Amino acid sequence: MADSFRVGDALITRIPELRWDDTDPAVLYPDLDAAALRDHGPSLSAGSYNRATGRLAQGTHSWLVRHAGLTILVDTATGNGKSLPAAPKLHDLRTPYLDHLRAVGVAPEQVDLVLISHIHADHVGWNTSWRDGAWVPTFPNARHLYSAIEARYGASNDGLAPAPDLPPAALGPPDHPPLPLVYRDSMQPVIAAGLGQAIVVDGSEVAEGLSFHPTPGHSIDHASIRLRSRGEEAWFMGDVLHHPLQVYRPDLRSGYCEFIAPAERSRRWLLAQAADSGGLCFSTHFAETSAGHVRRRDGGFTWQFAPSIEDAQR
Numbered sequence: 001m002a003d004s005f006r007v008g009d010a011l012i013t014r015i016p017e018l019r020w021d022d023t024d025p026a027v028l029y030p031d032l033d034a035a036a037l038r039d040h041g042p043s044l045s046a047g048s049y050n051r052a053t054g055r056l057a058q059g060t061h062s063w064l065v066r067h068a069g070l071t072i073l074v075d076t077a078t079g080n081g082k083s084l085p086a087a088p089k090l091h092d093l094r095t096p097y098l099d100h101l102r103a104v105g106v107a108p109e110q111v112d113l114v115l116i117s118h119i120h121a122d123h124v125g126w127n128t129s130w131r132d133g134a135w136v137p138t139f140p141n142a143r144h145l146y147s148a149i150e151a152r153y154g155a156s157n158d159g160l161a162p163a164p165d166l167p168p169a170a171l172g173p174p175d176h177p178p179l180p181l182v183y184r185d186s187m188q189p190v191i192a193a194g195l196g197q198a199i200v201v202d203g204s205e206v207a208e209g210l211s212f213h214p215t216p217g218h219s220i221d222h223a224s225i226r227l228r229s230r231g232e233e234a235w236f237m238g239d240v241l242h243h244p245l246q247v248y249r250p251d252l253r254s255g256y257c258e259f260i261a262p263a264e265r266s267r268r269w270l271l272a273q274a275a276d277s278g279g280l281c282f283s284t285h286f287a288e289t290s291a292g293h294v295r296r297r298d299g300g301f302t303w304q305f306a307p308s309i310e311d312a313q314r
């Protein structure tokens with residue numbers, strides 16, 4: 001059963017792809033110290049932290065947003081058949097993601113907009129599907145919005161078009177580059193089909209109530225996407241956070257963050273925005289409903305999952 005939420009006039013539904021419950025916290029967070037789970041483990045719910053095994057639960061999915069007459073996907077998870085041997089959990093998947101989308105009444109042809117927080121394998125994969133020997137757009141009538149800088153960096157890393165000005169010096173040196181082939185397999189076919197729209201991530205409105213806000217660090221020009229509707233607010237956090245533990249310990253970088261110091265600054269900025277606005281936060285990799293609220297406590301932050309509309313009916 002899907003998990004749906006109302007924010008103002010918007011109906012927001014999680015389109016699941018993967019779930020797993022065996023993340024080693026020391027792999028996800030390379031700088032993990034013993035105090036992190038000792039102090040904050042009791043604040044984590046059993047659906048996110050298995051005290052018996054010491055492992056963390058995570059997943060991948062998209063957020064379907066139906067708002068102002070538009071059918072919108074925020075990030076497109078990993079996709080089927082993508083070659084990602086460096087990320088075994090994501091490599092060469094066969095998931096019924098598109099069936100989950102159809103089950104809530106949306107055919108791929110009906111998607112109007114795809115909003116991309118950043119160009120990483122598990123956020124752009126369903127942009128394309130393998131058909132007749134080529135990657136072709138999965139959502140043939142959708143405009144795909146993404147950071148122009150992310151796209152130039154991706155094209156450069158995949159050897160398609162050099163971008164000697166990237167990354168900008170202000171971000172510091174990258175800890176590592178993004179996974180190869182992601183731009184080539186999941187972005188270039190969409191752009192070649194005329195379905196791409198590169199944007200400047202500057203907080204301006206890209207569709208009614210929707211805006212991309214700079215939260216660089218996890219990736220070169222990572223965006224957090226805000227929705228405002230009827231005085232209510234939602235934040236699609238992308239990969240600013242990977243697990244609720246990081247709400248309590250925003251100093252912890254994930255092993256997947258490319259620019260470590262900016263990633264922490266962005267994490268603290270978004271947590272403050274979310275806490276002070278009271279907006280509903282939609283994560284990409286949290287388990288359970290994957291949505292919840294950030295609140296301030298004792299100079300830091302806490303996380304509480306929000307029940308979905310379906311939870312209330314169960």
Ligand SMILES: [Zn+2]
Nearest residue numbers: 120122239284
């Ligand atoms: Zn991710």
